[in-house]
């Protein structure tokens with residue numbers, strides 16, 4: 001997914017060349033609703049039936065003059081409270097065109113024209129109103145996919161029965177139809193017109209590689225392209241037109257145009273969905289042969305919008321040369337429902353205006369849907385084949401799934417789960433414990449096994465039905481803490497242990513009969529077991545104390561040996577001991593030298609793993625960081641050996657350089673290069689020092705390079721084990737280096753290293769913590785946390801900054817990432833410092849992958865590094881807006897519609913951003 005995105009951005013040229021050569025585009029899905037088999041139609045599109053769809057009925061229709069097979073069938077649904085959804089797998093953060101069409105054809109012989117609503121996920125797309133049984137109604141939108149699936153849902157029939165004839169999905173390349181509002185708005189098509197068309201046929205696939213449908217301007221329908229100026233004539237060419245890489249629009253559309261022979265082009269059309277804010281672009285190319293003295297200059301006029309008349313269009317000048325696309329437009333313009341516009345030639349122009357094509361979309365606000373949407377998506381993924389998982393769309397909006405009830409908030413929560421007798425097997429999915437608004441839970445009469453999970457996060461839980469399953473384990477005492485609990489049914493399971501006192505004391509309806517091993521009170525036998533356990537425990541305790549004593553004793557001896565190695569060991573032994581330490585390349589400092597350099601350890605600059613770091617400056621003016629290890633721990637000494645041997649072997653420009661060591665008078669000291677700009681942590685979380693997004697990406701890149709070297713450039717592999725923002729240091733030039741290998745340890749080559757779990761809370765990989773199996777992927781986990789800190793500016797753990805539901809940065813960020821709301825996690829201080837939100841998406845996606853529970857799903861450091869570099873490339877590339885010309889920004893002028901400048905005082909072309 002991520003790699004295809006990278007491919008699109010970095011290799012746009014290649015992709016387009018391929019697409020021109022290939023016949024069938026990938027990323028096309030065409031569903032013939034109610035159809036029975038696959039087939040390829042006349043224009044080469046491959047249609048698939050929706051036979052796997054479990055809801056609704058199919059019907060056949062037949063109308064005069066419509067021979068296309070996809071319109072011969074449809075699927076219809078009962079007119080009830082439910083919604084009926086088609087779900088597509090998509091690639092997130094990619095733009096798609098979605099087209100749904102409806103041909104009623106009186107399929108139900110009732111001649112009641114249906115009216116119902118069309119939704120994308122939880123967002124209202126359109127209300128379908130049938131007013132002619134033989135007319136195809138088609139709706140089209142462009143959207144950025146923010147989750148791995150897109151659902152198109154039909155609901156809320158007010159008359160007749162909801163139905164659908166076709167559903168099409170088309171994948172766009174690269175930045176085509178990018179808008180800066182795309183995270184919050186869909187683009188719903190109002191007009192896409194091919195001017196000067198030579199027939200009433202639309203232009204679409206294969207002439208348009210993305211299968212957009214460009215309607216002919218000669219189609220006659222009510223209030224569509226009326227008030228046409230009498231001097232309007234069609235022109236066309238067979239010459240190739242340079243339409244840019246984007247093909248917005250395709251060549252065939254640009255090869256025809258209308259020209260206002262008498263100096264003006266005027267049109268009026270109804271814009272469906274408007275008034276409102278929209279996206280509107282016009283497309284021009286000079287396709288007539290003007291002689292060198294002739295000019296074609298004109299201005300746009302829209303009644304009541306003087307600003308749009310300010311710039312002059314001169315196609316040959318704006319898109320230098322003939323047969324080239326020039327596409328001025330507005331990313332955000334307010335338009336009326338009845339839209340009149342004119343292109344009028346200027347006085348100094350010898351030719352009238354030209355217009356090849358036009359596209360207008362309305363911005364439709366995205367409804368982010370239920371707060372529990374991602375949790376529920378995860379829940380139903382446990383039952384991929386069950387009916388309950390087939391409903392699709394948002395669990396609550398526009399209508400709830402048949403087995404849930406939702407609160408009435410604008411962003412609803414699930415309040416009730418009703419899955420009695422649904423033949424569920426396996427564990428009670430933990431997702432249910434994350435439904436913070438849950439009031440009733442009905443899971444009775446299934447085949448659920450395993451134990452009852454901890455529901456203490458569901459503070460509103462009132463009624464719990466778990467009876468008649470095969471639940472085992474004990475009744476968790478956390479049930480006692482549910483403040484609203486009034487009914488608890490667990491009878492006829494295989495629960496064991498003791499009923500928590502608290503549950504019996506509570507004034508609730510509580511039935512736990514039929515659990516053979518569940519007891520009310522402790523009996524004598526358990527008492528004996530407990531006494532036995534206590535005795536055993538005590539014995540173990542004494543043993544532990546003995547062990548500790550022995551170890552401590554040994555530690556003292558170890559120290560005295562090492563203090564005076566030269567005296568105790570014979571020369572040969574000494575050498576092998578040194579090479580074991582790997583110190584042969586490390587410089588050995590004397591204590592007095594370091595005392596002088598640090599002014600007797602006067603300036604403390606930090607405390608890292610197992611030691612305090614002091615600032616020093618050597619006689620030759622070199623600044624150093626001197627880390628004095630805390631000596632009174634056995635770990636400290638082993639640490640020291642570990643560090644010296646590791647550090648002397650590792651050299652990389654993104655790792656803090658190790659300069660030498662000192663071992664004297666019982667002190668273990670490591671000497672590093674001094675890093676002038678402190679830790680990343682200070683910069684991220686301190687008040688004054690702040691980095692913009694590019695700087696943060698560079699820091700991420702530097703650190704990832706350092707870690708990649710540890711993981712792949714060292715033999716054996718080195719696992720850092722304590723990556724965190726306070727271990728990423730910044731040098732004079734603000735380049736980042738990774739520090740503190742105090743917890744590093746060479747990994748044994750082909751096996752996991754099991755060792756004492758160490759690390760820092762908030763960064764520690766929970767998988768490593770539970771399995772104690774150390775791999776590079778634990779560093780990847782910690783690095784994922786660091787990436788999230790870079791995005792959000794928040795510390796990894798906080799009681800306050802992640803809202804009520806979360807304490808840790810990981811689940812918090814994942815929640816918003818999965819719900820498509822990246823803005824919610826972006827550090828407000830980053831506002832205005834990034835060019836393209838996609839680069840933040842990319843890093844967020846990478847971070848979320850780094851935190852995957854299944855370590856095999858986590859990326860390698862090299863992959864992470866690549867993603868960071870791609871994000872940097874996105875940021876450094878010019879943004880879409882800068883690469884597309886648009887009408888100059890509105891200036892404050894009070895010109896009236898049709899003031900004298902309209903008919904053209906020589907103005908020249910005003911303020912166009914020059915591109916090529």
Ligand SMILES: *[C@@H]1O[C@H](CO)[C@@H](O)[C@H](O)[C@H]1NC(C)=O
Pocket residue numbers: 064065
């Ligand atoms: C159907 O096509 C025929 C011949 O092409 C034409 O005469 C007739 O008007 C058309 N009917 C409709 C409803 O378009």
Ligand SMILES: *[C@@H]1O[C@H](CO)[C@@H](O)[C@H](O)[C@H]1NC(C)=O
Pocket residue numbers: 089
């Ligand atoms: C959609 O994705 C899911 C999960 O990856 C997969 O199980 C399913 O088969 C896919 N469906 C289609 C139609 O490709």
Ligand SMILES: *[C@@H]1O[C@H](CO)[C@@H](O)[C@H](O)[C@H]1NC(C)=O
Pocket residue numbers: 117127156158398
């Ligand atoms: C259903 O449609 C009617 C009429 O179009 C509308 O008033 C109502 O709000 C809609 N209900 C829902 C739940 O969308």
Ligand SMILES: *[C@@H]1O[C@H](CO)[C@@H](O)[C@H](O)[C@H]1NC(C)=O
Pocket residue numbers: 230231261262
């Ligand atoms: C447009 O120009 C043509 C010839 O140049 C002329 O015959 C016609 O009357 C003009 N129409 C209008 C509406 O000015």
Ligand SMILES: *[C@@H]1O[C@H](CO)[C@@H](O)[C@H](O)[C@H]1NC(C)=O
Pocket residue numbers: 423445446447
């Ligand atoms: C549970 O599973 C067993 C065997 O798989 C089956 O016989 C029984 O009917 C199931 N019970 C329920 C309530 O579905």
Ligand SMILES: *[C@@H]1O[C@H](CO)[C@@H](O)[C@H](O)[C@H]1NC(C)=O
Pocket residue numbers: 423
């Ligand atoms: C319940 O599930 C089992 C196993 O999946 C299946 O064999 C059985 O037929 C199902 N029973 C019902 C009533 O759906």
Ligand SMILES: *[C@@H]1O[C@H](CO)[C@@H](O)[C@H](O)[C@H]1NC(C)=O
Pocket residue numbers: 491492511512513514
């Ligand atoms: C508890 O459940 C069992 C089995 O469903 C039932 O027979 C019994 O009457 C219930 N007890 C109470 C107090 O409701």
